[in-house]
Amino acid sequence: MLADLLSESYATDLEESWENERTATPVRAFAVRLHQTGCSLRETTTILAELGVERSHGAVWNWVHRLSDSGCDPPTATPSRVAVDETAVKINGEWSWLYAAIDIEIKVILDVALFSRHGTDPAAAFLQKLREKHDLSEAEFLVDQFGYRTALSRVGLSGRVNYTDRNLIEKWFHTLKMRIDRFHNSWVGSRSSVREWLEQFVHYYNHQRPHQALDGKAPVEVIQN
Numbered sequence: 001m002l003a004d005l006l007s008e009s010y011a012t013d014l015e016e017s018w019e020n021e022r023t024a025t026p027v028r029a030f031a032v033r034l035h036q037t038g039c040s041l042r043e044t045t046t047i048l049a050e051l052g053v054e055r056s057h058g059a060v061w062n063w064v065h066r067l068s069d070s071g072c073d074p075p076t077a078t079p080s081r082v083a084v085d086e087t088a089v090k091i092n093g094e095w096s097w098l099y100a101a102i103d104i105e106i107k108v109i110l111d112v113a114l115f116s117r118h119g120t121d122p123a124a125a126f127l128q129k130l131r132e133k134h135d136l137s138e139a140e141f142l143v144d145q146f147g148y149r150t151a152l153s154r155v156g157l158s159g160r161v162n163y164t165d166r167n168l169i170e171k172w173f174h175t176l177k178m179r180i181d182r183f184h185n186s187w188v189g190s191r192s193s194v195r196e197w198l199e200q201f202v203h204y205y206n207h208q209r210p211h212q213a214l215d216g217k218a219p220v221e222v223i224q225n
Contacts, residue, residue, distance in 0.1 A: 108219035123151035
């Protein structure tokens with residue numbers, strides 16, 4: 001039965017994505033399939049261990065996201081309501097600020113960015129970058145402080161302070177920090193490695209993570225349909 005699962009999971013065109021790996025490609029493909037069908041990283045590594053393959057959560061995470069599409073991500077969208085906010089993260093013991101924006105209706109993460117400080121200037125820079133990626137002509141931004149109103153005005157966008165509907169962005173930050181263990185305390189590594197992990201997580205959230213509010217679909221499936 002295991003041989004059948006491994007064979008069913010394996011595709012020869014995955015070999016290039018996983019070159020120079022010490023774990024056999026069929027095993028990695030099997031682990032990715034387990035994770036994508038709902039097993040947590042812990043459950044996936046436990047199953048692999050039962051099969052005699054000892055690998056870390058981080059290894060499985062990397063296998064999953066090396067298969068991420070190399071195209072535009074986050075996907076281009078035309079949102080009507082967007083929640084935007086920032087949260088503090090530690091990198092090598094020093095605080096940085098992660099800005100993120102999410103389409104409230106279809107739950108897709110529109111963009112993320114890291115800044116060494118927070119305030120009106122980085123908020124405006126993030127919003128400008130967001131505007132270059134998406135059609136925001138009909139978008140209303142929901143924020144939690146009036147400083148964002150200044151940033152929105154600076155780049156020609158409209159919004160209002162909202163403490164209820166915008167809670168989705170807070171939930172996303174919570175999901176991010178629970179999912180990526182390194183963010184619980186301090187990330188040890190380069191800022192580029194942080195950005196890479198963030199890109200991987202955004203891809204996972206947009207393309208793979210099912211949402212109950214979307215009838216079990218991932219956000220990108222809703223966009224495509």
